[in-house]
Amino acid sequence: MAxxxxxxxxxxxxxxxxxxxxxKLLVRNRNTTLGNCVAITKxxxxxxxxxxxxxxxxxAHVVKDVERALKQSFSYDKINYLMLMxxxxxxxxxxxxxxxxxxxxxxxxxxxDEWPKSSHLVxxxxxxxxxxxxxKEIIKNL
Numbered sequence: 343m344a345x346x347x348x349x350x351x352x353x354x355x356x357x358x359x360x361x362x363x364x365x366k367l368l369v370r371n372r373n374t375t376l377g378n379c380v381a382i383t384k385x386x387x388x389x390x391x392x393x394x395x396x397x398x399x400x401x402a403h404v405v406k407d408v409e410r411a412l413k414q415s416f417s418y419d420k421i422n423y424l425m426l427m428x429x430x431x432x433x434x435x436x437x438x439x440x441x442x443x444x445x446x447x448x449x450x451x452x453x454x455d456e457w458p459k460s461s462h463l464v465x466x467x468x469x470x471x472x473x474x475x476x477x478k479e480i481i482k483n484l
Contacts, residue, residue: 345386348432352380356470359480364397365404369477373468374461375438376445376452377416377476379408382434390425390433407484412439414483416447422461436463448475 349366357368364385370378381404383397393401405423412418418439425435438461441454450472456462468476 346430346432348382348430348434351430352382357473357477359477360407360484362400362404364394364400367404367408369473369480370436371467371473372463373473373476374463375441375454376447377412377418377439377480379412379437379480380434381405381408381437382432387433388427388431390427393433408437408480411480411483412437415479416441416445420458424461424463426463447479448472 352368353371354366354368357371359367359369359379361367364383366382366384368380368382370380372378381401383393385397387393409421412421416439419442420440422438422440423435424438425433427433440457440461441452442457444451444453446452454461
């Protein structure tokens with residue numbers, strides 16, 4: 343039985359990049375910047391302090407994997423991690439690649455409008471075909 347709807351919110355069915363033992367990495371369906379992802383704990387927890395040492399240790403591997411793949415895929419300038427859990431009360435991190443200059447990918451011009459300030463998470467949904475291409479590029483570089 344599902345713990346909550348977090349995996350539906352981020353459309354795991356279409357957006358899953360990689361499944362780990364304790365985490366799932368998905369391309370975010372509302373990309374604020376090119377390659378925006380979300381790392382979600384498989385086990386439901388509403389307080390990050392409930393994380394186990396095994397989950398935390400594996401998260402370090404998730405971070406290394408996603409940073410390497412995003413750097414090779416889109417050559418980001420900085421990367422931000424954001425955990426809010428205000429709306430979706432399940433431990434997850436937004437992985438937000440940041441860009442000082444625009445990037446072109448999948449026929450789309452991607453501009454980090456907030457650079458160098460904090461990125462906003464609200465942005466229009468990206469067409470599934472574009473998300474599929476982003477996901478494919480990230481997987482290629484994992």
